[in-house]
Amino acid sequence: MIDGRELAVAASIGIALSEGGDETADDLLRNADLALYRAKAGGGGARRYHPDMHAGMIERLELESDLRQALARDEFFVVYQPIVDLRSGRVSGAEALLRWRHPRRGLVSPAEFIPVAESSGMIVPIGEWVLRQACRDARRWDGIPGGERLSVSVNLSGRQLQTSELPSVVPQALLAAGLPAERLTLEMTETVMIDSNDETLALLHELRRLGVRLALDDFGTGYSSLSYLHRFPIDVIKIDRSFVERLTGAQSATSLAASIVRIGQGLQVMTVAEGIEDQGQLRALRAMGCDHGQGFHLARPMPAAEFETSIAEWDRYRPAV
Ligand code: C2E
């Protein structure tokens, strides 16, 4: 019991045995460390070292050390995927998605490097960089007809919410770019709510007081609980791609997406459907009353310059919604 709160503590153990006897103490410690890492990743308990653990770890360590230098070497860039108002068919904003141009590996997907950035803590400076970049880019849209009303969405990792700097980093990024807070949406996944404590909740309220909007990303994939939705100051629900994917199938699948849209309407939050890949899905979502949509069928993520051009041309070339 700490401060009246009950904490559960687990132990993890990594075991390495000397096989031939020619390992150094450092080798053994490193192997035990690898096994320990695996034990932790598996939720605790004891694990014995196996040589296969080595290859995976080397790869990860390499990625981690490259990641540490990527910011300084200017290897990151942000692409933008348009978010479309399903009623009017007009672009309402864009989601900023991070890309890493690795000197040897080429383009590394965020699915691969974000988890490494999170576990190493690198996500904090990287996330701040994305935020600043996205605010600057969004400010530039002002110069384009129709661009001054567009909002930009930035993904936040749970790790970033645990740092105390966020309440100053966000207004600083907005101020430096000259972007009004109303035009910034911060996306976070449900895990943030599950792992959250009173401090996180206070932080979310603070961000919202600044005028920033908060979105719940990948909704429906975590342990969504309606009571969480009620407790957290959320403005937008992003319906996960897995529900949109099933829209072409059976009726029951369709009703799942429709239920989420109704939850959104009931709570008076905006709904955004993710991963719309065909006209049928688009039509179904629109019929349900889903507010906004995003997906390859509407537009793929694109470099900042291309997105700027597309704002002006969108009305001419926009897909039939
Ligand atoms: P997310 O925030 O849910 O972003 C949506 C992902 O779906 C993007 O993948 C996007 O390219 C992809 N997508 C969009 N439309 C379609 C579609 O029609 N079909 C399919 N199959 N996919 C579609 P991406 O860019 O690879 O990003 C993956 C995830 O990485 C993001 O999921 C987000 O969780 C994370 N991520 C990206 N950038 C950042 C960042 O700056 N910070 C943090 N913390 N996470 C980021």
Ligand code: MG
């Ligand atoms: Mg997102």
Ligand code: MG
């Ligand atoms: Mg998502």
